[in-house]
Amino acid sequence: MSSTLTTALRGLRLTPFLPIRPSVTLPSIPSRPLSTTSVPLNKMSPQYLAAKGLNKKSKAKNNAPRQPNFINMLRHLAVLSPRRIPAPLRMARNRYLRHWTIHRAWLMYRRKEREAREKVWMRQYQSMNHACEELRLTSGPGSRDEGSLFRTALEKWGVYGLKGVPIEYTRAQTETPARVAWNHDWKR
């Protein structure tokens, strides 16, 4: 019984010690005048918990064996409890400076990559734009009037919809190739 009590109280070990008031009424929660949030369970005083029936000791009334799935869940919650989750990183001055430098370098690297990509898109757009402008001012072939090829090129029949993009084209890039990297013997 005493072991269960210590287990229940282990979570409360780090909370600031609150003096026990000799009171017969319900002990009050430590006052936080500027706070509107509710106080977490492990911050409440043991007397308050015991009086509300939230204490582990008061809850474990029957000594019936627990179900395995219940034990499993308890273990899972134990792993995810704030005691087991590591504390936020604390770094000394130089270490933090290195971290900051690495972070900035990474951001700069990402930005360079992004800008290179955008430049390529702009170049490609300009190339298409110039080609279209030339096409618009071109008459022919034969006796077709100026810009007729341009208008045909801008038609959208069959461009959208399910058959607009072939399904093979959606293949994602991988880190290593397939066993047979390319199907050279594909036949129509």
Place this chain on the structure above:
Amino acid sequence: MLSAPSRGAALLRSSQRVCLQCARTSTTITRAAPLAAGRRYFASAEAVATPPPSSQTPPTQQQTRTKTATSPQQSQSPAYRIKSGIILTRPPLLTREQTPFESAFYLYQKRLNERLTAPFRKDFYFKKDTASDLDWKIKLKERHGVPAKDIGRYNPRGRMAWNDEVLTGSTTSSPENVLEALLADAEARVSEDGEIMAPEERVPVERPVPRKTEADEKNDVRRLDRALDRTLYLVVKREVEVGGKKEAIWGFPTGLVHTEEGLHETTARVLAEAAGVNMNTWIVGRVPVAHQIVQPIEKGEKPEESKEKLFYLEYLKEQADLKARGVKSEQVEERGEKIFYLKGRIMAGQADLKGNKHGYTDFQWLTQEELKEVLPEKTFKSVRNMFDLR
């Protein structure tokens, strides 16, 4: 320069009202041409307003305006022949290689993550006293109790948890080492009966196929499984006779646009005629991604002076074509060309030049850098802006 309202007025003035589609597809050219000229929804004033450049100073830039037809005679036999070409590309199959900075950064982040995450919950993943549980225990012991497989020798929960940076020159973060670590971990250490296997009994897992293929090592430029992390472009070779000597010109497959065709139809036809049908291709859009203009040679102009040699070769070829077809022009010695390139993607198959109608004798799949060495300079300059990042 027409303003927008005046254009609208011109539209209203056109007496015969035929829809644009009918005007375009009409087979009676004598009727359709004036009709379509009256119903124009785009600005053409700029082209008429620009004076044609003089023949003494031929434009060198690709983007300069082409010589416009000014007299009605010339518009009867235009100075340019319109061609459509296809730039058939094989997209990269592989992601690009990690830079050393990237892999180092990834290792750094992995270690920080290990410092910050909840502990690994073994019971959730491995049922007690099963073969996989034993297997996990063995591997965990070899990793000194650290669940992460690819962070090297580092314990994020130990006394030295602060020491999460690798020293300069360490190869812990390199992709090869990470791959080796993962492969070693994937090997089964315990048999299905729960017996611990001796080192000689263990079956190694299948290694991933290397990124460099056989075609890369042989530098076989005709195969498509080379340079897997790059875009490959299909170029074809023509041989032109100049003064009894054969010269080779590399370029993209191109062909004349027929009167009834759109650019994308020509492109599909040219591709099938030039490189065979046994390729799973997709022409990305109907809009050209690049264009190339070959200026016409006017009367009395010597092409050698103004044009580059390789382009002159092209002219000679065309001249032979024209003579064979009996085409003659009054004002122009030799007609120029406007080539509009469309972009295509290949997903499977291989080019086959057997019996092609365009006289192509050879083909190659090249990266952008290799294209620069093979293509004529002007062709390369006119298409290079459509190239992708890699």
